[in-house]
Amino acid sequence: MRNKARVSAEDCAACGCCVKVCPRAAITVPHGVCAVVDADRCVGCGKCVRECPASIISLEAAEA
Amino acid sequence: MKRERRWYDRMWIVSLTYLALGFFNILFAWLGLLCFFIPLIISAVRGNKAYCSKYCGRGQLFGLLGGSLGLSRKRNMPRWMRSKYFRYGFLIFFLVMFGVMLWNTYLVFAGARPLGQSVKLLWTLRLPWRWAYHGTLLSDGVAQFAFGFYSVMLTSTVLGLITMLLFKPRSWCVYCPMGTMTQLICKVKCDPVTEKSAESGHNQDKENERTCD
Numbered sequence: 001m002r003n004k005a006r007v008s009a010e011d012c013a014a015c016g017c018c019v020k021v022c023p024r025a026a027i028t029v030p031h032g033v034c035a036v037v038d039a040d041r042c043v044g045c046g047k048c049v050r051e052c053p054a055s056i057i058s059l060e061a062a063e064a
Numbered sequence: 065m066k067r068e069r070r071w072y073d074r075m076w077i078v079s080l081t082y083l084a085l086g087f088f089n090i091l092f093a094w095l096g097l098l099c100f101f102i103p104l105i106i107s108a109v110r111g112n113k114a115y116c117s118k119y120c121g122r123g124q125l126f127g128l129l130g131g132s133l134g135l136s137r138k139r140n141m142p143r144w145m146r147s148k149y150f151r152y153g154f155l156i157f158f159l160v161m162f163g164v165m166l167w168n169t170y171l172v173f174a175g176a177r178p179l180g181q182s183v184k185l186l187w188t189l190r191l192p193w194r195w196a197y198h199g200t201l202l203s204d205g206v207a208q209f210a211f212g213f214y215s216v217m218l219t220s221t222v223l224g225l226i227t228m229l230l231f232k233p234r235s236w237c238v239y240c241p242m243g244t245m246t247q248l249i250c251k252v253k254c255d256p257v258t259e260k261s262a263e264s265g266h267n268q269d270k271e272n273e274r275t276c277d
């Protein structure tokens with residue numbers, strides 16, 4: 001069991017701040033709409049969580 | 065594991081230079097149109113926000129000041145400031161004020177008004193800016209637009225700096241009118257995918273999503 005980042009998409013500004021800081025390139029903003037986490041790549045480091053100016057990313061335990 | 069530096073990671077220097085040039089000759093303000101049209105063109109043609117996540121120097125500048133230099137309190141923004149209503153409301157306000165600026169420029173072009181050699185900060189404070197104006201070979205309207213546009217850029221920088229200090233480094237990006245506009249364009253461009261990815265923010269249709277970067 002490991003923590004994974006999760007974006008609550010509703011208020012995502014698609015600003016890409018999270019994309020910039022992710023060391024694993026696990027987070028992208030497909031089609032410029034909202035950020036999406038690739039759970040296979042995410043190591044749950046929490047960098048994006050701290051960076052997101054809208055504070056809408058959280059770390060959640062993922063079953064895997 | 066650190067991301068390698070790319071040429072565009074230095075775009076903040078361009079932003080800083082732009083702001084500095086406005087102190088010497090206001091006509092340089094015209095260059096700011098680039099950071100108006102480039103993001104719009106990227107979002108309209110490519111349908112993504114590469115401008116924000118890669119090239120935008122202003123975002124990088126706030127990121128550096130607040131992050132690396134540690135000037136930011138790194139607190140959450142108040143909830144209302146992060147809401148859609150505020151973001152779209154600010155966009156509308158911004159566009160209206162932009163329209164007013166264009167109208168004033170037109171009046172000067174048309175000769176109905178003399179050139180105002182000042183920069184308006186936060187839409188109200190009139191700062192004398194005479195020293196940066198050395199005349200233009202073209203119409204006075206050209207200079208008026210430069211003053212107006214520089215006012216817009218300076219105002220947004222000041223707002224961005226304030227929210228950088230108070231909240232997270234790149235708080236400006238949440239309500240940045242350019243960011244909101246390009247996101248809107250992207251949303252319109254890919255409606256079906258919006259529905260899907262907007263639901264969860266997780267990676268169900270990875271293939272689909274990976275194509276767009």
Ligand code: SF4
Binds near residue numbers: 012052054
């Ligand atoms: S930093 Fe936050 S608001 Fe910006 S794209 Fe990432 S999740 Fe969305």
Ligand code: SF4
Binds near residue numbers: 004023042044
């Ligand atoms: S938690 Fe770390 S690895 Fe996962 S998406 Fe955020 S920055 Fe990337």
Ligand code: SF4
Binds near residue numbers: 015115244
């Ligand atoms: S949201 Fe605005 S300031 Fe932030 S990266 Fe995008 S265009 Fe630049």
